[in-house]
Amino acid sequence: MPVFANSAVMEAMFGEVWKKMVHETDFGPRLKENNITLQFIIEDPDVVMYVDENGPVFGDQAKAQTPVVTLKMSGDSVHQFWLNRLNVPKALALRQIKAKGPVGKVLQILPLLKPGKALYPDYCTRYGLPTT
Amino acid sequence: MQYFDINMGLSREDILIRDTAREFAQKVMRPISRELDTMSAEAAVADGSPFWDFLAKAYELDFHTILLPEYYGGQGLSPLQVHLVFEEFGWASFGLAVQLAVVCFPFYLACMTGDEDLIDLFVKPFCQCRDGSIRGCWGITEPDHGSDVIAVGEDYFGSDKMRGNVQARPEGDEWVIDGQKSAWVSGGTIATHTLLHCQIDATKGFAGNGICIMPLDIKGVCKGKPLEKIGQRDLNQGEIYFSGARIPKSWMMCDPEFYVPFLDMILASANLCMASWSTGLARAAFEEALTYSKQRVQGGRPLAKHYAMKQRLFDLFARTESARAISRAAINLNLNLSPPHVEYSLWAKTQCTELAFRNTHDAIQIWGGNGLTKEYVLEKLFRDARATLIEDGNNETLARHGGHIIGETYPRKALDF
Numbered sequence: 001m002p003v004f005a006n007s008a009v010m011e012a013m014f015g016e017v018w019k020k021m022v023h024e025t026d027f028g029p030r031l032k033e034n035n036i037t038l039q040f041i042i043e044d045p046d047v048v049m050y051v052d053e054n055g056p057v058f059g060d061q062a063k064a065q066t067p068v069v070t071l072k073m074s075g076d077s078v079h080q081f082w083l084n085r086l087n088v089p090k091a092l093a094l095r096q097i098k099a100k101g102p103v104g105k106v107l108q109i110l111p112l113l114k115p116g117k118a119l120y121p122d123y124c125t126r127y128g129l130p131t132t
Numbered sequence: 133m134q135y136f137d138i139n140m141g142l143s144r145e146d147i148l149i150r151d152t153a154r155e156f157a158q159k160v161m162r163p164i165s166r167e168l169d170t171m172s173a174e175a176a177v178a179d180g181s182p183f184w185d186f187l188a189k190a191y192e193l194d195f196h197t198i199l200l201p202e203y204y205g206g207q208g209l210s211p212l213q214v215h216l217v218f219e220e221f222g223w224a225s226f227g228l229a230v231q232l233a234v235v236c237f238p239f240y241l242a243c244m245t246g247d248e249d250l251i252d253l254f255v256k257p258f259c260q261c262r263d264g265s266i267r268g269c270w271g272i273t274e275p276d277h278g279s280d281v282i283a284v285g286e287d288y289f290g291s292d293k294m295r296g297n298v299q300a301r302p303e304g305d306e307w308v309i310d311g312q313k314s315a316w317v318s319g320g321t322i323a324t325h326t327l328l329h330c331q332i333d334a335t336k337g338f339a340g341n342g343i344c345i346m347p348l349d350i351k352g353v354c355k356g357k358p359l360e361k362i363g364q365r366d367l368n369q370g371e372i373y374f375s376g377a378r379i380p381k382s383w384m385m386c387d388p389e390f391y392v393p394f395l396d397m398i399l400a401s402a403n404l405c406m407a408s409w410s411t412g413l414a415r416a417a418f419e420e421a422l423t424y425s426k427q428r429v430q431g432g433r434p435l436a437k438h439y440a441m442k443q444r445l446f447d448l449f450a451r452t453e454s455a456r457a458i459s460r461a462a463i464n465l466n467l468n469l470s471p472p473h474v475e476y477s478l479w480a481k482t483q484c485t486e487l488a489f490r491n492t493h494d495a496i497q498i499w500g501g502n503g504l505t506k507e508y509v510l511e512k513l514f515r516d517a518r519a520t521l522i523e524d525g526n527n528e529t530l531a532r533h534g535g536h537i538i539g540e541t542y543p544r545k546a547l548d549f
Contacts, residue, residue: 034202041549072549089244089386092470093393099470100549104208106470107201110246 003079003129007045010075011058013127014049017082017116018056025115028053036105036112039067044075069101069109082113082120083131133419138453139212139460149209150216152193157224157412160189162509165225168366169512173358177322177368187264190232195221197259199233199240199401204251205259206243211467215408215460222412226516227367229409230523234319238268238327238345241398245385254325254345269323270402271372274298275314279529281329281338282399284392285536290339296331298374300342305381307344309352309374315359321370323348329395333388343386343394344379352377363519393471400466400477402524407459407480410488413517414455417491418448420510421498428499435498448494451487459484473544478534482527485520492517 004010022028031037032053039050039062050062057065073081077096080086088110091097099106124131142150164186168176176183190196198217200206209217221229239258242250258266272281274297281296283289298311309330313320320326325347333340348355356371386394425435425445435441462480466472492514496503503510521527 070549087390088246089241089394090390092244093386093390093397095393095471097470098549100547101468102210103467103470104199104201104206104210107243108203108208111203111251 002044002075004045004075007047009127010042010045010047010078011049013123013129014047015056015058017119017123018049018051020119021116022051022053022055025119027112027115028055030112034105034108034112036069036108037065037067038109039065039070040078041070041072042075042078043072047075067101069099069105071109072098072100079124079129082117083124084117133423135415135452138457142212142216146210146213146216149213150220153195153217153220156189156193156195157220160186161221161224161228165228165366166509166512168227170506171365173360173365173368173370176366177358183366183368184264186228187231187267191262191264195232196235196261196264199236200243200255200259204243204255211463212460214467215411215463218405218408219412219415219456219459222409223416224412225366226409226413226520227364229412230318230364230367230405233405234270235264235267235323237270238325240401241327241343241385242345247382247385249382250345250385258325266325267319267323268325268327269317269319269372271298271313271317271320271326271328273314273316275312275371277338279526282395282525282533283338283529284396285533285540289337291337292335294337295334296329296338296341298328298330299334300330300332300344300384302381303378306378307381307384309344309346309377309379311374313372315356315371316369317372318367318369320368320372321355321358322368323372326372332384336388339392340388341391341395342384342388343391343398344384346377346379346383348372350377350379361519363515363517364523365515396474397471399525400472400474403477403481403530404459404463404466406520406524407455407462407477407484410481410484410517410520411452411455411459413513413520414448414452414484414488414491417488417495417510417513417517418445418452420508420513421445421448421491421495424499424502441498444494444498448491451491455484455487469547475534475537478530478537481524482530482534485517485523485527489514489517489521 037052041048048062049056049058050065121131164182167182194207197206198209202208239255242254276297300307300309328344328346329341331340332342352375354373359369425441428435459480462476465476495510496514499510
């Protein structure tokens with residue numbers, strides 16, 4: 001059974017996570033400084049989210065954007081990724097994550113997302129998602 | 133010599149980066165590479181060798197961090213910019229171009245892990261290094277195996293009969309490494325760190341390998357003598373020996389669970405570099421032929437005015453443009469896609485090295501006897517080009533691997549994102 005019950009749960013939770021990251025951590029300024037915009041294409045549940053220094057958008061609005069980096073993965077992989085439990089080289093090699101965009105920018109995403117990964121377990125608790 | 137770029141969309145930044153690389157290639161790399169070419173392999177890396185001036189200048193200009201992300205202090209160049217720079221380096225010296233890329237290999241792979249300890253310990257100091265004192269190498273090639281280590285599509289690759297020359301065994305919180313890498317490790321005898329491929333589970337043959345990052349100043353590591361060879365004599369190569377060398381478990385960045393596809397990712401990157409440098413080498417041969425054919429008078433007119441020579445010059449031009457088109461297309465695809473489509477890197481490497489080799493061969497034919505003498509750079513270009521047909525996977529092995537991928541996965545579907 002997927003970690004995220006449906007798209008609405010994922011969008012609600014990540015809406016909060018991204019907003020906090022963009023507006024209350026150095027994530028937003030760093031995205032801008034590094035000229036990075038991000039799109040996540042998630043399967044099971046199907047969610048598309050896009051984030052830049054202004055914050056996140058979802059669904060059709062996200063699909064309409066042209067991101068610098070696109071990451072495609074399953075909902076469960078997203079969860080493991082944000083809990084810092086996904087071995088990224090392994091996930092890429094085994095195609096659990098697919099990335100499109102300059103490799104140099106893709107490599108920068110890991111450190112950029114660090115503030116969000118620190119926040120993520122708290123949001124899991126709030127939304128009733130497992131953290132173990 | 134300048135070349136006309138058929139890409140009309142180069143930005144000012146692209147051009148500035150290319151021109152900076154070109155100036156370094158012309159003023160530093162080419163003259164030093166010619167000097168190193170005449171020296172013994174040992175003398176070429178001895179104290180006082182111009183090799184160290186080359187390295188120090190390259191680091192000072194940040195050319196060692198071309199492939200690393202800006203976040204850690206790398207240059208974070210776009211795929212096209214990487215190609216523009218690598219073409220200039222390949223024009224100047226294939227061997228020194230390889231040297232300057234392998235220094236970053238262990239650190240490039242460490243970036244992929246996102247492991248903060250590895251990044252603080254290895255990546256950041258490398259990016260901050262400005263004097264060439266931190267140097268990586270790619271420890272993959274083995275004395276008993278040659279192309280075996282990349283023959284992923286062959287049944288013997290995963291056979292327990294494939295016993296690697298370097299073994300890693302777990303002991304407590306550490307890996308213990310024993311064995312030997314071959315004399316073909318680029319940068320091997322001067323490296324301070326290696327990206328080491330080692331066998332962890334011998335029952336799986338080379339599919340049981342792992343990849344770790346390892347400083348080479350630890351107990352149980354020693355180096356062989358620099359290798360003497362016919363081409364790329366300016367590229368240091370040599371053995372590394374391991375005898376009970378110990379590293380923390382966390383430095384093993386890849387284990388047998390994903391070694392095979394990860395090896396393909398590494399191979400795809402390395403082959404893109406080979407293709408880009410080959411474009412520069414093909415161009416260097418074309419330029420030598422063009423210049424000479426305008427100066428050299430035979431039968432009362434410059435060579436370039438002879439009917440047969442016009443055709444030859446066009447072939448040299450066409451091969452150079454083909455190499456650039458192929459390598460740029462492949463780098464644009466596979467440095468924008470993770471995991472990459474490996475067959476396109478294999479295509480670029482095999483084709484571009486062949487095109488460069490044919491250009492150096494034909495340029496010598498145009499130069500006649502002068503092309504065979506040590507007085508001119510052309511014979512060095514030819515020797516360097518010959519090595520590329522074997523280097524980083526001989527072209528036959530790479531073609532076989534490409535055929536395996538095509539047989540297993542084609543028709544390839546369009547990207548779904």
